[in-house]
Amino acid sequence: MLNGSHPVMGSDPFPLLRSFWNATVPRREWTHHAHIRVATFIVRTFGQALAHELLRAKIRTLNAALGGPAAAYHETVTHAWTIILDAALRDRPIDASLARECDEMVETVGQGNHLGEYYSAPALTDRRARNGFARPDLRPLPKPVGLHIRSAAVGEGPHAASVVREVYDEYGFTWDEGGYHADLVHIESHYLSTGDIFLVAVDTDGTLVGTAALKRFAALPGEQGWVGVNGVRRIAGADGSVERLYVRPRARRCGIGRALLSRITDVGRVYGMRRLEIWSDKRFQEAHRLYRSLGADIVSSRICGDPDQSPEWGLRLNL
DSSP, X not given: OOOOOOOOTTOXXXXXHHHHHTTOOOGGGOOHHHHHHHHHHHHHHHOHHXXXXXXXXXXXXXXXXXXXXXXXXXHHHHHHHHHHHHHHHHTSOTTOOHHHHHHHXXXXXXXXXXXXXXXXXXXXXXXXXXXSOOOOSSSOOOOOOSXXXXXXXXXXXXXXXXXXXXXXXXXXXXXXXXXXXHHHHTXXXXXXXXXOEEEEEEOTTSOEEEEEEEEEOSOOSOSSSEEEETTEEEETTOSEEEEEEEEOGGGOSSSHHHHHHHHHHHHHHHTTOOEEEEEEETTOHHHHHHHHHTTOEEEEEEEOSSTTOOEEEEEEEEO
C-alpha cells in the first residue's frame, strides 16, 4: 500500500468506494489511507477470505486502468492487511457505521508503518512475498476472534436455513424447504452464482446466528407507492431487495440485525443502487422499527406467497 496524506475524518466513504469498485480512482487519490478505507469496507462486509480474493482482483484491475504494471500488486501486503483489519474490526462494535469504521482503521492500524511490526523490509521486498503469501518474520499476525459478518460460503445453505427456521418455529409459521424456502437451502444457485449477496453473522463459536441477502434487478417502473409486476405487488422504482434478514432469538439485541442491514445497504450504495424494497411479515414489529430507524417507510401491503399466506408490509428504503 502506498503512502499518502491523511484523509478528512468523518468524510463520506462512498465516492471512493464506488470509484474503486469501478476501477476509476485517480492515481493521486489511490493513497495508503485510501487502501485502508477500501479494505475496511470489503473485510467488514464480506469477511477476510473473500475480501482477500476481491481485493486481489480489483486492485489488479485498478492498477491496469492506471497504466501500472501487473507486478505492482503485492500478494503478501494485501493478504496480511485483510488479516490485520479483520482482527481490528472484530474488537469493535458490530453495528458501528462504515464511515466510523473507516476513520477508526485509518487512525489506528493505518498510521505509520504498521505492517513493519510483523514484517522486516527484506521480507517484503523478496520477490516470493510479492507473488505469493509469505508468513511474517518478526511476529505472528493477529488472530481474528469474535462475532463477525461475512459472505456465506458454498455448502452453508442448510446452516443459514436453520437460522430462519428457528424464527419460523418461534412464530409458529409453516416451513417449506422444497418451495418457499428452497433459496435458503440452495444459496449457491439462488445467490452466490447470480452476483447477489448473502451474508451471515457468525458467533464466537462459529455458529451462524443471523442472515441477510441482497437481490439486484432492473429498476421497477414507477416512482411512488407500489406497482404490479406479473400479478405481484412490488415497490415502485426499486432496483434491489433485502431478503432473508433473520436473527436467532438468543442473539438478538446485540446489534446484529442492524449490522446486517447496514452492510446490505452499504453494498447497495457502492453498487450505485437507488432504492431497495423490503417485504416483511406484519408480525415482525421489531424488524419494522429497525427498518424505519434506517430510513425505510411503509408504502404498501400484500399477501405473501408462503404456505401461510401471511400479510406483509412493503417498505421502501432509498439509498
